[in-house]
Amino acid sequence: xxxxxxxxxxxxxxxxxxxxxxxxxxxxxxxxxxxxxxxxxxxxxxxxxxxxxxxxxxxxxxxxxxxxxxxxxxxxxxxxxxxxxxxxxxxxxxxxxxxxxxxxxx
Amino acid sequence: xxxxxxxxxxxxxxxxxxxxxxxxxxxxxxxxxxxxxxxxxxxxxxxxxxxxxxxxxxxxxxxxxxxxxxxxxxxxxxxxxxxxxxxxxxxxxxxxxxxxxxxxxxxxxxxxxxxxxxxxxxxxxxxxxxxxxxxxxxxxxxxxxxxxxxxxxxxxxxxxxxxxxxxxxxxxxxxxxxxxxxxxxxxxxxxxxxxxxxxxxxxxxxxxxxxxxxxxxxxxxxxxxxxxxxxxxxxxxxxxxxxxxxxxxxxxxxxxxxxxxxxxxxxxxxxxxxxxxxxxxxxxxxxxxxxxxxxxxxxxxxxxxxxxxxxxxxxxxxxxxxxxxxxxxxxxxxxxx
Numbered sequence: 469x470x471x472x473x474x475x476x477x478x479x480x481x482x483x484x485x486x487x488x489x490x491x492x493x494x495x496x497x498x499x500x501x502x503x504x505x506x507x508x509x510x511x512x513x514x515x516x517x518x519x520x521x522x523x524x525x526x527x528x529x530x531x532x533x534x535x536x537x538x539x540x541x542x543x544x545x546x547x548x549x550x551x552x553x554x555x556x557x558x559x560x561x562x563x564x565x566x567x568x569x570x571x572x573x574x
Numbered sequence: 575x576x577x578x579x580x581x582x583x584x585x586x587x588x589x590x591x592x593x594x595x596x597x598x599x600x601x602x603x604x605x606x607x608x609x610x611x612x613x614x615x616x617x618x619x620x621x622x623x624x625x626x627x628x629x630x631x632x633x634x635x636x637x638x639x640x641x642x643x644x645x646x647x648x649x650x651x652x653x654x655x656x657x658x659x660x661x662x663x664x665x666x667x668x669x670x671x672x673x674x675x676x677x678x679x680x681x682x683x684x685x686x687x688x689x690x691x692x693x694x695x696x697x698x699x700x701x702x703x704x705x706x707x708x709x710x711x712x713x714x715x716x717x718x719x720x721x722x723x724x725x726x727x728x729x730x731x732x733x734x735x736x737x738x739x740x741x742x743x744x745x746x747x748x749x750x751x752x753x754x755x756x757x758x759x760x761x762x763x764x765x766x767x768x769x770x771x772x773x774x775x776x777x778x779x780x781x782x783x784x785x786x787x788x789x790x791x792x793x794x795x796x797x798x799x800x801x802x803x804x805x806x807x808x809x810x811x812x813x814x815x816x817x818x819x820x821x822x823x824x825x826x827x828x829x830x831x832x833x834x835x836x837x838x839x840x841x842x843x844x845x846x847x848x849x850x851x852x853x854x855x856x857x858x859x860x861x862x863x864x865x866x867x868x869x870x871x872x873x874x875x876x877x878x879x880x881x882x883x884x885x886x887x888x889x890x891x892x893x894x895x896x897x898x899x900x901x902x903x904x905x906x907x908x909x910x911x
Contacts, residue, residue, distance in 0.1 A: 507691045507822050507837075509858065509867040513619040514691075514822065538759050541732045542819040545700050545784075546754055548802070574697060574821045 470563035474501045474519075477571045486558045492567060493517040493554035503569030510554035512536055516574055517553040518543040519567040529556060544570050578602045579887040580684040581672050583660050586614025588857035588872030589688035590643040595880035597650035598896075598904045601887055604680060605652060606672070608659040608693035613640035615690055615858075616869075618820055629870060639869070649909040659693055663830045663853070668886070670852060684883040686876065687839060687848075687855040692824035699730070699816050701785060711794045712814045722747055726810050728797055730785060731817030732758045739815060740777060741767055749777045750809055752799055756781045780807070788814070827859075835861045845882035846875045852886055854879040 469485035472495055486495035496504040496517070505516035512535055521529065526549055532540070533555075540550045553567065580596050582589045585607035596603050611617065616625075616636030624633045634642070658674040663685065665671075672680045696714035698704065704712055716722065716739060725747045729736050732753040737760040740751045751768070758765060771777045783801040788794055789808075797811045824837050833840040833849045838861035841847060846854045846862075856879055857872035865871070884893050898904050905911075 505837075508615070508619065511620070513615065515819075516821070534759075537755075537757075538733065541754060541759075542697060 470558050470560055470565070472558060472562070473564075473566045474503070475566065475568045476503045477569060488559055490558050491554050492519065492556040492558060492565070493552070495558060496553065501569075503573070504553060505573045506554060512539055512552060512555065515539045515543040515552060518546070518573060519551060519553045519569055520547055520549045521551050521556075522566040522568070523549060525562070525565050528561060544572055544574060575671070575679040575681050576604060578604050578680060578682045580604075580686055580883050581606065581670070581680050581682045582686045582688060583607075583672075584614060584688035584690060584857070584859075585609070585612040585654060585656070586688060586690050586857065587616055587639055587643055587869050588876055589614070589686070590640070590647055591873050592686050592688055592856065592876040592880065593647040593650055593652045594643075595877050596883060597647065597652070598898060598907055599880055599884045599893075600903070600907060601880070601884060603650075603652055603686075604655060604682075606655045606658050606660055606674060606678075606680075608657070610656050612644060612654065613637070615822075616640050618694055625869070627868065627870060649907065659825065661826050665850075668852070683852055683886040685853045686879060686883070687827065687853065687859060688857045688872070688876070689827060689855075689859045691822035691837065691858055692827065693822070694820040695823050696816075697818040697821045699785060699814075699818075701787060704788065706792075707788065707794055707814070711812060712788075712816070714816055716815065719743065722813060725813045726750075727813045727815060728752055728809060728811040729815045729817070733817065733819070734760055734764075735817035736815075737764050737768055739817070741771070743815075744771055744777050747813075750780060750811070751777060752780045752783060752785070754782055754784050780809075783807075838865075844878065846879040847882060854883070 471483050472486050473481055473483040475481040484499045493506050507516045508514035536552050536555050540546045579601040580603040582592050582603050582605045585605050593603050617640055621637040622635055626633055658676045660672055661675050662673040669681050669683050670685050722743055723746045727747050728750045729740050730752050740749050772779050783799045786798045786800040789796045794812055796808050798808050800806050839848055839855035839859055841855050841860045841862050843862040846856050848855050856875040858867045
C-alpha cells in the first residue's frame with residue numbers, strides 16, 4: 469500500500485498506509501490525522517482539506533481542474549503548491565507523497 | 575412561545591423533505607435556518623452544479639432541487655424562520671424548548687436536526703486581530719452600499735462577489751481589486767467590464783498577491799500586500815471588502831448534550847434518534863455505521879424519523895403506514911381531491 473506522510477504546522481509528521489483509490493483527504497479522516505477538516509465530504513465545495521504538496525511531488529499529480537483552483541482561492545493562506553487533498557487520489561505512483569497541512573483550515 | 579409538533583433545524587434539502595414526510599402524516603412543523611433562504615449547501619455551495627444521483631431525476635442543479643422541494647411542500651403552509659440561529663435547546667417534560675438568537679421560542683415534542691455541517695458564516699481574513707475593524711471598515715458582505723460612497727476600498731477575492739462589487743462600487747469610490755492569482759472567475763461580460771475599467775484607469779488590480787497586514791489603530795489607514803515575487807506594496811485604504819466565500823461552523827449544536835463523533839451527531843439507524851428522546855439528526859450531520867453523506871440518504875433518514883415523531887406527537891393515536899397513491903387522508907393534506 470502506498471505511504472503518505474502528513475506534516476502539520478508544528479512539523480509533527482505521521483506516515484500512514486493508504487489503500488489505492490482512496491483520496492489523501494479520506495486517508496487523513498480515516499486515520500484521525502489532525503489539520504484536515506473536509507467539511508463538505510469531498511465535493512470540492514469547502515476548501516477545508518487544503519494541503520501544501522511537497523514540490524517534487526507536484527508534477528506527479530494530475531493538474532488541478534478549474535473548480536479546484538477556484539476553491540483554493542477561498543482556502544486559508546493558499547500557496548503555489550496548494551491542493552485540495554480530496555482531489556488527490558492515492559496510487560502506487562504516489563507512494564511516499566508528503567503533504568503539509570496549513571496552520572488552520574478556516 | 576410557538577407550539578408545534580416538530581421543530582426542524584436547517585432548511586436544506588433534507589430539512590425541506592422533513593416537512594413533507596411530517597406533513598403527509600398530519601404533523602405540523604416549523605423550520606429555522608441561519609441563512610436568509612432555503613437550500614443550505616445546495617444553494618450556497620453549488621447552486622449551478624448538476625446533481626446526478628437524485629432517484630428518477632436524471633439531472634438537476636442545487637437550485638432546481640431546492641425549488642422543487644419547496645413546491646412539493648407548499649400544501650403544508652409551513653412557517654420558516656430565516657436569519658435565525660438556534661442557540662439553546664432545553665427539556666420541558668416530554669417536550670423540547672428551542673430558543674433562537676432572535677429571541678423566538680418554540681416548543682414541540684420533537685426536534686429534527688438537519689443542520690448539514692453547521693451554520694454558514696463568511697470566511698474571515700487570514701491575518702490575526704482583524705475583529706476590531708469588522709462591521710466598521712472591514713466587511714464580509716455589503717448591506718448598504720450608500721455607506722461605501724467616496725471611499726478608498728480594497729476588495730479581496732477572485733470570484734463573482736468580488737468582481738460584481740468592484741464594478742458596482744467603482745461608480746462612486748476608488749477601488750483596488752486584489753487577488754492571489756492572475757485569473758479571475760466570472761462571466762465573460764463581467765470580466766470584460768473589469769478589464770475595460772482597468773484600462774481606463776478607473777480601478778486598480780493587484781495580482782498575484784495576498785494581504786500581509788492592515789495599518790491603522792481604530793480605523794484602517796492602509797494595507798500592505800505581498801506579491802508572489804516577494805515585493806511588498808502599501809495601499810491607502812479606508813475600507814476592506816473580503817469575499818472568500820462561506821465556511822460551515824457547527825456552533826451551539828455541540829453544547830446540547832448530544833453524543834457527538836467529531837463534528838457529527840450519533841444516531842441509531844432505525845429512526846435516527848439521538849441519545850436524547852425526541853431529538854433526531856438527519857442528513858450530513860448524523861453518523862451511524864455505513865453512513866453516506868448523500869441527499870438521497872437524508873431523504874430516507876427523515877422518512878423513518880417522521881414515524882417516530884408521529885408516535886411522540888400523537889401518543890394516543892395509532893400510526894398507520896399509508897401510500898400517497900392510495901391514501902385519501904394524505905391526498906387531502908396535499909390539497910388533492
